[in-house]
Amino acid sequence: MAADGIWSADLASLTPGSWRMFASFTPDNGAQKGKDFVLSRTVTVPGRATKAPLPAAAGSTEVDGYTVTVKGELMAGMAHPLTVSVAKDGKPVTDLQLYLDTYAHLTAFHEGDAAFAHLHPTTKVDGDHGGPDLSFHAELSTAGNWRLFLQFQTGGKLHTAALTLRVG
Structure with missing residues (x-):
């Protein structure tokens, strides 16, 4: 987290397409201390997207x-x-x-x-x-x-x- 309160994270290069990003966190102080939060948003990487099937279920x-x-x-x-x-x-x-x-x-x-x-x-x-x-x-x-x-x-x-x- 930067001094201005903005969080950032380095990511590996993403292939073209639509990605859903999630951030899960629990504040350790303030009015929301101990409460679980999840933030998400869709990020689009430009280029030709190809749909990949989910790998088969495995143990x-x-x-x-x-x-x-x-x-x-x-x-x-x-x-x-x-x-x-x-x-x-x-x-x-x-x-x-x-x-x-x-x-x-x-x-x-x-x-x-x-x-x-x-x-x-x-x-x-x-x-x-x-x-x-x-x-x-x-x-x-x-x-x-x-x-x-x-x-x-x-x-x-x-x-x-x-x-x-x-x-x-």
């Missing part, structure tokens, strides 16, 4: 040499447990570091509309000893495909794993 994905596995049977509009496990070279990872006060951030976007959810694990925080399993209390509002992005940190490096989850 696991690879990122930066890590395998991220998601387990749970979610039903739309109902809270259900969701477990995310992190492994590297077939071995459970137990050195997840805190990233923004928790071991992971899971953001889910519904295919075809602007519905989204931002979830934090309910797993107890114990220094830089997180993993391999992270428990989430997940409630996704609509049936269909959701694109999940899990951010977690190891060795001071932030990793973002993406996969598609089918919600009944």
